[in-house]
Amino acid sequence: MNTINITFTHDCAKPPRYTFGEQVAIKSNCNPKKWVTGKVNGLRLDGFSTNTWNYTVIFDYPQGFCEEFSEDDLVKVAELVWLNI
Secondary structure, three states, rough: OOOOOOOOOOOOOOOOOOOOEEEEEEEOOOOOOHHEEEEEOOOOOOOOOEEEEEEEEOOOOOOOEEEEEEHHHHHHHHHHHHHHO
């Protein structure tokens, strides 16, 4: 597989927090043990003025359901272990 590097040249651009294929959990008001997990399948920069990344996440369900989330809605699955979950 080839590696593709993307460089952002805008002064306000920052790299995305999560990458393609990374396992993430979707934050919710319930106990973190019950948070839904999934894999990042796509990302989109929501304008340079807000500089917010939005991520398409495919849930870990057999149906392959997916939804779009902002960075603040997600946490790396590896970080859940750090949270003593």
